[in-house]
Amino acid sequence: MTVFKFHRALTVRVNDLNYGNHVGHQNFFSYFQEARVAYLSQFGYSELDLGGCGMILAEAGCKYKQALFLNDKVRVACAVSELKAKRFTMAYQIERDESVCAEGFTINLGFDYQTNRVVRLPEAFIGRIKAFEGL
Amino acid sequence: MTVFKFHRALTVRVNDLNYGNHVGHQNFFSYFQEARVAYLSQFGYSELDLGGCGMILAEAGCKYKQALFLNDKVRVACAVSELKAKRFTMAYQIERDESVCAEGFTINLGFDYQTNRVVRLPEAFIGRIKAFEGL
Amino acid sequence: MTVFKFHRALTVRVNDLNYGNHVGHQNFFSYFQEARVAYLSQFGYSELDLGGCGMILAEAGCKYKQALFLNDKVRVACAVSELKAKRFTMAYQIERDESVCAEGFTINLGFDYQTNRVVRLPEAFIGRIKAFEGL
Amino acid sequence: MTVFKFHRALTVRVNDLNYGNHVGHQNFFSYFQEARVAYLSQFGYSELDLGGCGMILAEAGCKYKQALFLNDKVRVACAVSELKAKRFTMAYQIERDESVCAEGFTINLGFDYQTNRVVRLPEAFIGRIKAFEGL
Numbered sequence: 281m282t283v284f285k286f287h288r289a290l291t292v293r294v295n296d297l298n299y300g301n302h303v304g305h306q307n308f309f310s311y312f313q314e315a316r317v318a319y320l321s322q323f324g325y326s327e328l329d330l331g332g333c334g335m336i337l338a339e340a341g342c343k344y345k346q347a348l349f350l351n352d353k354v355r356v357a358c359a360v361s362e363l364k365a366k367r368f369t370m371a372y373q374i375e376r377d378e379s380v381c382a383e384g385f386t387i388n389l390g391f392d393y394q395t396n397r398v399v400r401l402p403e404a405f406i407g408r409i410k411a412f413e414g415l
Numbered sequence: 416m417t418v419f420k421f422h423r424a425l426t427v428r429v430n431d432l433n434y435g436n437h438v439g440h441q442n443f444f445s446y447f448q449e450a451r452v453a454y455l456s457q458f459g460y461s462e463l464d465l466g467g468c469g470m471i472l473a474e475a476g477c478k479y480k481q482a483l484f485l486n487d488k489v490r491v492a493c494a495v496s497e498l499k500a501k502r503f504t505m506a507y508q509i510e511r512d513e514s515v516c517a518e519g520f521t522i523n524l525g526f527d528y529q530t531n532r533v534v535r536l537p538e539a540f541i542g543r544i545k546a547f548e549g550l
Numbered sequence: 551m552t553v554f555k556f557h558r559a560l561t562v563r564v565n566d567l568n569y570g571n572h573v574g575h576q577n578f579f580s581y582f583q584e585a586r587v588a589y590l591s592q593f594g595y596s597e598l599d600l601g602g603c604g605m606i607l608a609e610a611g612c613k614y615k616q617a618l619f620l621n622d623k624v625r626v627a628c629a630v631s632e633l634k635a636k637r638f639t640m641a642y643q644i645e646r647d648e649s650v651c652a653e654g655f656t657i658n659l660g661f662d663y664q665t666n667r668v669v670r671l672p673e674a675f676i677g678r679i680k681a682f683e684g685l
Numbered sequence: 686m687t688v689f690k691f692h693r694a695l696t697v698r699v700n701d702l703n704y705g706n707h708v709g710h711q712n713f714f715s716y717f718q719e720a721r722v723a724y725l726s727q728f729g730y731s732e733l734d735l736g737g738c739g740m741i742l743a744e745a746g747c748k749y750k751q752a753l754f755l756n757d758k759v760r761v762a763c764a765v766s767e768l769k770a771k772r773f774t775m776a777y778q779i780e781r782d783e784s785v786c787a788e789g790f791t792i793n794l795g796f797d798y799q800t801n802r803v804v805r806l807p808e809a810f811i812g813r814i815k816a817f818e819g820l
Contacts (some may be wrong), residue, residue: 283706293578294587295709299702299755300463300528304446305472305521306700310565313441317564317620330437337440341476350587393435429722430576430715432569434620439565445700452699452755485722506610570733570798575742578712583711599704607710611746663705 282310282371283303284357285412288315292352303348303403310342312372315356323408328393329337332402336391338367352376360409365380365400366390368409418449418475419492420547421449422459433469434457438483443517444475447507450491451521454505458543467537471526472501477519487511495544501525503544552641554593554597554627555582555682556592558585560623573618574599578652579610582642585626586656589640593678599661602672606661635670636660638679687776689762690817692719693728697748697757713787714745717777720761721791724775730814732796737807741796747789757781763815770805771795773814777804 290311298304328334348354355375356365366391374382390401409415410412420485433439455461461493463469481491497504502524509517525536544550560581568574587591590596595646598604625645637659644652660671680684697714703709725731726809733739753759767774772794779787795806814820 293580294583294704295577295711299704299706302702305475306441306698307565309441309444310563321621336482337479339476339478340440341474343474343532344472347471351591369724390792411591428715429718430574430712433568434564434569436569436570441565444699445698448699486726524716536587575745576711576718579711579714606752609746609748610710611744613744614742617741633707 282359282373284359284371284373286315286319286359287355287357289354290354292348292354292373293351294350296348297350299390301349304342306344308342308344308374308384310387311354311356311374312340312342312358312370312384312386315372316357316370317379319358323412324395325407327403330402332405333390333399335388336398337386338359338389339387340384342382344382346376346379346381348374348381354381360413360415361385363401363406363409363415366398368401380400417494417496417508419452419494419508421450421493422490423453423493425449425489426481427485427489429485431483437483440477440479441513443477443479443509443519445479446488446489446491446509446519447493447519448503449503450493450507454493456548458467458547460539460540464549465537465540467540468525470523470527472521473517474522475525477517479517481511481514481515481516482536483499483509483511489516493521494549496520498536498544499543501533503536545547551657552631554629554641554643556585556589556629558588558629560584560619560626562618562624564620566618566677567620568648571619575612577648578614578644578654580613581624581626581644582612582628582654582656583609585628585642586640591615591620593675593682595675599674600660600675602675603643603660603669604663605658606668608658608659609657610654612652614652616646616649616651618644618646618663624651630683630685631655633671633676633685635678638671687766687778689722689764689776689778691720691763692760693723693763693820694757695719695761696757697711697753697758698730698756699755701753702755706754709748711786713747713749713779716746716759716761716779716791717745717763717775717791720763720777724763728817729788730810735795735807735810737810738795738804739798740793740814741803742791743794744792745789747787749787752784753779753781753786759786765818765820766790768806768811768814772793773806780811
């Protein structure tokens, strides 16, 4: 089971709502991304710069447990749960009060945006994330 | 393997692009939704009205194979691949020219928006979809 | 000149960025809306319920002065600057640190969503807003 | 009065709808942008490359006349209505069947994204647009 050491607080905005008057299911992935970007920036990284290459998504998934509504204050928990030479998996959880509203993951590949190729993740990146997560 | 009998044509819009100048990964789910809604409307249904109840998402996933860019003309293929008393799974494929750019799925639950409860899918809905898909 | 008594703090999200890597110009209107909804909720109102009718937009405009970037912390100032029997004008200002990044307005009509007609604004609504704004 | 020589056809998508179940007012500006980008691409230009510099928005406005709904087929008319050394104004109109649903404009500045400065529009750009519009 993933232990989350990083959280990002968000408040649901009007613009996140869909025609069903709750947060559209695709916006859960935007919330994950918001947390992912904040997580990476702890280490001075961004999606486009992991210290030598960028990243690109290979896969994403989400299990929806509870709907989210306007002005809900949520915490998006985020962790790297697995780390290989060319890819890392991130796990996410959206929490409101004490309950989990959604769980998700993304598989992220090291990517060189100049050559458009999947590449090895930088050693420094791997080292820092492993140290932070205790992997 | 899913056989797709339904397709929805879409052209990538400026507003679908993210800060990486390609279609944001969450928008692939919007493309799936666009196809899902068109698929349902063939039978006179919508996400909010499957002929007796609405639907809600329990899970969604996507595997990304190729990036999508401005003005790309894509086909979003869509099928119901499994159908149970209270839930149905839909499979999606985003195609550009002859290649598959993404594959995805959603698990959709029958849902009563009055009582906020998961409910059985209407018999007529099940019958029509089974007939269409040959399930 | 409009005096702003109400502000809403926002942080620029990844998903607000466009393919130019700054906040897309249409999202400035989303920020205005975010402030508008919060402003109305002070009085227990929402865009769909001003205490007897809803509202609908007749016009919107924005002057862009400075670009907004990821993680920028902004304040969206918001005020009702004019109030008539069937319409009210709201003024907005997006501020970052000490500088104004954008100024905008919307003209909002009282609207009955049952009959789809423009209607007079409720007396109580008019009274509360006038009192708050000193109009 | 603006004569429109350019149109872009669009179909309203699910994702364009807001919590009021019609196209969100900010998405009218996205429709304008869609038309603007297509207009520019007629001449081989884009918002980021007008043949020597890019463009940036100084102002945008929209008058809303009719709501837009799912699957509505609209035409977004678009024209350059005024052209000066450093700026040009574009007019837009969203049409459904024979009626005008919205009218808008944007004021666009020549912009050098390297130096972040407003610059003169390229002569070739000015020449082509004037010839096309008969300005």
